[in-house]
Amino acid sequence: MRTPSLSSLYLVFTAVSHLLSICLLASAEESPWLGGDLRAQESHRVVNLPGQPPSPAPISQYSGFITVDGESGRALFYWFFVAQTLPSRRPLLLWLNGGPGCSSVGYGAAVELGPLRVKRDGNGLEFNRYAWNQEANLLFLESPVGVGFSYTNTSSDLNKLNDELVAEDAYEFLVNWYERFPQYKSHDFYISGESYAGHYVPQLAELIYDRNEDSSGKFPRINLRGFIVGNPETEDYYDSKGLLEFAWSHTVISDELFRLASRVCDFRHYRWPSECSVAMDRVFRQYREIDIYNIYAPKCTLTPSSPSAAAAVVEDMVASRTTRMGAGGYDPCFSAYAEEYFNRAEVRRSLHADAIAGDNRRWKVCSDSILRNYNYTVLSVTHIYLKLIAAGMRIWVYSGDADGRVPVIGTRYWVESLGLPLRAQWRPWYHRGQVGGRFAEYEGLTVATVRGAGHLVPLNKPRESLVVINSYLSGLQLPIRR
Structure with missing residues (x-):
């Protein structure tokens, strides 16, 4: 008997899925409320995504815009993947990238932890065997407005971006997204992200927590259980101190330059004196x-005859306020591939991202204008951690230990500053008989490293990152046996 091919099975699955959707919609006509929800969801279902390969696991996906401010015309773009197995029992996990100004679609979804990764030529997609929607229903959000496909009809909005507005818009997005997908309202909800999402994530978590606690009944309850962040920016002082010490301890800079920067820089001040800026320019x-x-990692050069995009990023670093230079997690090669793919007209149509009134922007992985014009109003999120730890939230922080931009050294300094009781000293955790990294457990906080990973942990160490998110969502300790 001939065994059907994987592609044949995939086509059968797709046909059955569409038929089931039609049947559900037809039966829902008798219930206007249910029928309305299903029609709204189906209008955002993604089918025939260009270059999507047959996959060993079903991929049910949705994408589109959710309005967060009708008066100004602000709308945020999302891409949602239903869990590969037992979606009705899996939690909902939101992922945010940082920057500020970098796309969670271009990085998180299409490069790091989504089930469909952009191929290296930008002409198609490949299945990610280590996608996080094995563990959760996975929601990617392009935030703030102006990032990726997310847009506003009021241009002045782009000059007002700060952490408070970003959190408020993300909250409004969630409230409105749940109205379109009400079956997830009862699921446990977690927030995740990396880099400058070290600000976005805890600030959104705090806003949700505060509104859940509001007794006026004005706000719907969101079933928030905690958050997990990777290589997160947390407090300027420790992040900057760690950046300098990492560069010296890994022989990126000389002893002389390290001594100079240490002498002229007081990282406790947001605005550095000119002597410090000059010294840190030399570091970068x-x-x-x-x-x-x-x-x-090997340096990526897009073409042998032209300077790489990585060098351009460093130029941006030394040309602007030095602690904020460089979009979080920038990878010149993968950025180019993602931009090639998501600017294809047929891709935008398939993702329901082709009907932005008056918007002729080219989609970019990271927005330079947002990076340069963002209003940095919060220098530390320490108080939020202490508040939410006391509230019993499950909170993890992990770091790729080869990241020079938000190094684990600075994160360790910051964790120690929290003054939390230590439950278990640093020790190895294992995957496939090898040390995957190390971790320590404090009262209310787990801190882990991923050995050999950089800023984009799920890209550099996909197997290990899946172990981390599985342990976190399951409420389990990282594996301590080979």
Whole structure:
């Protein structure tokens, strides 16, 4: 008997899925409320995504815009993947990338942890065997407005972006998204992200927590259980101190430059004196020939005859306020591939991202204008951690230990500053008989490293990152036996 091919099975699955959707919609006509929900969901279902390969697991996906401010015309773009197995029992996990100004579609979904990754030529997609929707219903959000496909009809909105507005818009997005997908309202909800999402994630978590606690009944309850962040920016002082010490301890800079920067820089002040800016400019220039986001990775050059995009990022670093330079997690090669793919007209149509009134923007992985014009009003999220730890939230922080941009050194300094009781000392965790990294457990907080990973942990170490998210969502300790 001839065994059907994987592609044949995939086509059968797709046909059955569409037939089931039609049947559900037809039966729902008797219930206007249910029928309305299903029609709204189906209008955002993604079918025939260009270059999507047959996959060993079903991929049910939705994408589109959710309005967060009708008066100004602000709408955020999302891409949602139903869990590969037992979706009715899996939690809902929101992923945010940082920057500020970088796309969670271009990085998180299409490069790191989504089930469909952009191929290296930008002409199609490939299935990710280590996608996080094995563990959760996975929601990617392009935030803030102006990032990726997310847009506003009021241009002045783009000059007002700060952490508070980003959190408010993300909250409004969730409330309105749940109205379109009400079957997930009862699911446990977690927030995740990396880099400057080290601000976005806890601030959104705090806003949800506060509104859940509001007794006026004005706000719907969101079933928030906690958050997990990777290589997160947490407090300027420790992040900057760690960046300098990492560069010296990994021989990126000389002893002389380290002593100079240490002497003239007081990182406790947001605005550095000119002597410090000059010294830190010299530090960042040492990263021109290596990748600051993974110091052991090969440098990516797009064409042999032109300077790489990585060098351009370092130029941005030294040309602007030095602690904020460089979009979080920038990878020149994968950025180019993602931009090639998501600017294809047929891709935009398939993702329901082709009907932005008056918007002729080219989709970018990271927005330079947002990075340069963002209003940095919050220098530390320490108080939020302490508040939500006391509230019993499940909170994890993990770091790729080869990241020079938000190094684990600074994160360890910051964790120690929290003054939490230590439950278990640093020790190895294992995957496939090898050390996957190390972790320590504090009262209310787990801190882990992923060995050999850079800023984009799920890209550099996909197997290990899946172990981390599985342990986190399951409420389990990282594996301590080989």
